[in-house]
Amino acid sequence: MFTIRKVLRKIRLGFRFLHMRLGNQGRKHLLEYLLCLRHYQAIAPSDLVYSIPRTMIQHRLNEEIWLRWSFTPLMGGDWDRKVHPILQEVPSAAGQTPTYRIVEDGGFAQVKTKSIQTHFLDSLPWKNTELFQAYADRFKKEPYILHSRNVRELEKRYEIRYEQLYRSLASEGLLDSQPLPVYIDRKGRYLFGSDGNHRLAMAIALAIPSVPVKVLGRHMDWQDIREQVYRSEEFPDSYLHLIDHPDLKDVKKPAR
Numbered sequence: 001m002f003t004i005r006k007v008l009r010k011i012r013l014g015f016r017f018l019h020m021r022l023g024n025q026g027r028k029h030l031l032e033y034l035l036c037l038r039h040y041q042a043i044a045p046s047d048l049v050y051s052i053p054r055t056m057i058q059h060r061l062n063e064e065i066w067l068r069w070s071f072t073p074l075m076g077g078d079w080d081r082k083v084h085p086i087l088q089e090v091p092s093a094a095g096q097t098p099t100y101r102i103v104e105d106g107g108f109a110q111v112k113t114k115s116i117q118t119h120f121l122d123s124l125p126w127k128n129t130e131l132f133q134a135y136a137d138r139f140k141k142e143p144y145i146l147h148s149r150n151v152r153e154l155e156k157r158y159e160i161r162y163e164q165l166y167r168s169l170a171s172e173g174l175l176d177s178q179p180l181p182v183y184i185d186r187k188g189r190y191l192f193g194s195d196g197n198h199r200l201a202m203a204i205a206l207a208i209p210s211v212p213v214k215v216l217g218r219h220m221d222w223q224d225i226r227e228q229v230y231r232s233e234e235f236p237d238s239y240l241h242l243i244d245h246p247d248l249k250d251v252k253k254p255a256r
Contacts, residue, residue: 043074044250050212056189057190058189073218079219111134114130116202135154180192182216183215184217187222225248233253
């Protein structure tokens with residue numbers, strides 16, 4: 001039976017756990033966010049999902065873990081400068097539609113993106129991809145990866161789960177119920193995190209033109225731009241280059 005003392009003890013333990021997991025940066029951003037709640041009027045709903053051109057996601061956050069523990073949808077600081085390119089534009093003749101290629105170097109997440117593409121587009125067996133070579137090395141140190149005990153089990157999981165997902169995306173595209181989690185930096189660039197790598201890689205392989213996204217966090221400088229757009233009767237002249245930005249549609253006044 002719970003007593004008031006036990007309840008208070010659990011609350012203290014909970015705050016101690018959050019204090020430990022947030023770290024100095026996380027605590028700083030949480031405090032900034034709480035102080036800014038009174039100032040901001042154009043904070044987007046946490047469940048907002050909307051579609052953007054797939055090629056707008058060209059960079060990946062290098063350090064995302066502490067962001068997840070900040071518990072804040074608005075964050076200042078330089079977290080948005082620590083990024084790595086996912087796609088690189090291939091030079092094309094004037095007037096032609098730009099094409100992109102996957103950047104080779106970029107850690108394990110980028111290996112996953114490249115391997116999914118080579119599997120589906122080049123018919124390379126999973127076990128021969130760079131991704132599964134990396135998994136084989138990890139199994140030497142880890143007993144389980146994605147609920148699998150060895151490479152063979154993991155390959156079966158990929159064949160069942162991700163082959164089906166690929167066929168679904170090929171026929172229906174990414175649904176609003178499968179949004180890609182993203183962040184937005186101070187200039188309005190979409191930054192990919194660490195979740196949804198398989199879906200993003202398949203969308204790239206299938207050249208899906210538009211994908212649904214859910215914004216997990218925005219830089220405070222970008223939120224300031226949202227605020228100015230929200231409070232202005234007409235779109236601010238200084239931000240006319242952003243007039244068609246997907247993340248400003250919910251704050252932009254309708255054209256007269």
